[in-house]
Amino acid sequence: MSVGPDALINSPPLLATRSRLISMSSIKTNLLEEGADELLVPQYGGAVPKDSLAGNKMKNVGLQHPRALCFLVLWYIFSGITLFLNKYILTYQKADPHVLCGMQMLITMLCGLIQMRYPLGTYKQKLGQRRPDNFMKSMFIVGLLQLGTIMFGLVAIYFVAVSFAETVKSSAPLFTVLIAWFVLGERTGAFVFFSLIPVMLGLALCSSNELSFSMIGFICALTTNLCECVQSVVSKSLLSNKAYIYNPAELQFYPNLAAVLLQLPTWYFLVDFDKMYRQLDSNLLTAIILDGVSFHGQTITAYVLMSYVNPVTYSVANTTKRACLIWLSVLLFGNPVTLWSGIGTAVVIAGVLLYSKAREVDARRREQFSITQEKMNIIR
Numbered sequence: 001m002s003v004g005p006d007a008l009i010n011s012p013p014l015l016a017t018r019s020r021l022i023s024m025s026s027i028k029t030n031l032l033e034e035g036a037d038e039l040l041v042p043q044y045g046g047a048v049p050k051d052s053l054a055g056n057k058m059k060n061v062g063l064q065h066p067r068a069l070c071f072l073v074l075w076y077i078f079s080g081i082t083l084f085l086n087k088y089i090l091t092y093q094k095a096d097p098h099v100l101c102g103m104q105m106l107i108t109m110l111c112g113l114i115q116m117r118y119p120l121g122t123y124k125q126k127l128g129q130r131r132p133d134n135f136m137k138s139m140f141i142v143g144l145l146q147l148g149t150i151m152f153g154l155v156a157i158y159f160v161a162v163s164f165a166e167t168v169k170s171s172a173p174l175f176t177v178l179i180a181w182f183v184l185g186e187r188t189g190a191f192v193f194f195s196l197i198p199v200m201l202g203l204a205l206c207s208s209n210e211l212s213f214s215m216i217g218f219i220c221a222l223t224t225n226l227c228e229c230v231q232s233v234v235s236k237s238l239l240s241n242k243a244y245i246y247n248p249a250e251l252q253f254y255p256n257l258a259a260v261l262l263q264l265p266t267w268y269f270l271v272d273f274d275k276m277y278r279q280l281d282s283n284l285l286t287a288i289i290l291d292g293v294s295f296h297g298q299t300i301t302a303y304v305l306m307s308y309v310n311p312v313t314y315s316v317a318n319t320t321k322r323a324c325l326i327w328l329s330v331l332l333f334g335n336p337v338t339l340w341s342g343i344g345t346a347v348v349i350a351g352v353l354l355y356s357k358a359r360e361v362d363a364r365r366r367e368q369f370s371i372t373q374e375k376m377n378i379i380r
Contacts, residue, residue, distance in 0.1 A: 068308035071301045076321055078297035083162060083325055084332065085291040090158045093284050097154040098270045100288065102263050104150060105256045107292025108299070112252025115300070122304050123247050132244050138234075142251070143258030145231035150259075152224040159217030162329035163337065164210045167345045168221035170322050171203050173355045175229040189365065191358035198351030206344030211336050248303035252296065315356040323349045 089095045119125060132138075156165045174196055177188050207213060306314055326345060330337055337345075 065308050068305060071305045071308075072317060075298065075301040075305055076324070078294050078301060079321055080325060080328065081294040082291060082298050083157075083166075084329070085287055085294060086154060087157055087162050087329070087333065089284070089287050089291060090154065093287065094279060095284065095288075096271055096276060097151070097158050098263070098267060099276060100291070101147070101151045101154050102260060102267065103288050104292045104295050105147070105259045105263070107289065108296040109253055109256035109260060111293065111296035111300075112249050112254075112256060115249040116247075116253060119247075119249065122300050123249070126245055126247065129244055135244075136254075139251075139254035140258045141234055142231060143255035144262060145227050145234065146255050147259035147262055148227035149224055149231060151263075152220040152227065156217045156220040156224060159214040159220070160210070161212040161335040162333060163326045163335055163345070164206070164212055164341075165217065165221050166322050166326045166329070167206050167348055168203065168218060169225055170319065170348050170352055171199050171222075172225045172228060173352060174199060175225045179229045189358070189362035191361050192355065195351060195355040195358040198347050198354065200351075202344045202347030202349075202351055204344070206341050206348060209338045209340035209344065211338060211341070248300055251303075252300060315359070316353060319349060319352045319356065 086100070089100055090097060115122065153165075153169075156168070177192065177196060181188065207218065305317075309317070326349075329335060
């Protein structure tokens, strides 16, 4: 027997209260299950083509869907191009990280503005929505966190090798668990906790034997993880409001607009404009434009991909992507890697994959011993 809105309104107070509590629990679970690597890429239910969500039949269909597989490949390609262009611009062109960060966000903002009018097949426009009162405040907070993520990430690869920076960023599950504990008061299951041990051991092994190790680069890479994790939690709490469905283009344009406005005043103190004018030529300008467009492609394709796959599948795909980028960077840039550093990197990646599996097991146990909304509807 289906339960409509009128039945919910007229339901007994006890059942209505239990329903609200279950809904709040579901939101909290969503915040914790996504993971830090889904930072610049939160899951947007309703922001994808109509056929993928109609009747919830196509939701989380996985990589069996051709569209999901296509955007997975595009995500990998754009991520690789962005990472290697960042390293090329910072290391070989000697560009200022602050300038690159600002230009990257500016170009992403402009691309987001274009896609708000022309989605180009990335999402289906939903018309007639009224923006919430805290819309601009929320966009400002997300923009501030995104600024920190991009800025610290660029500074990290400015001081250390790409392979090492990506290895450190792979330790994001550590920050996810810590934030879930301190901010949300959520206790981690035993399986998830023990899966973090190889991540920590591998990170320590890799750091102690990394030839390009720099404390500034190491701290910036860790700070990038922190910003990504907090941004993930903020984005999930924002998107849990079903009264307004955010589309990917909005979360490309408005947060980047806020981040650009926040960063521009700091250029006066941090940027050597004379040096920037001397360095700026057609090659550098072309590389910066391509870098910004590629970063926009990286984030927009991840938005679409996450509408088709579940959090665990995305986490595994993201870890696989990082592993490919680490070894490609070693081959392309010729970064020297010691035996123990390579073993440490492999241990970190294996630990993250184990963490994804442990998180899936932990989620199943929570579902097994909890009353879900579907079970409550059956009881009614």
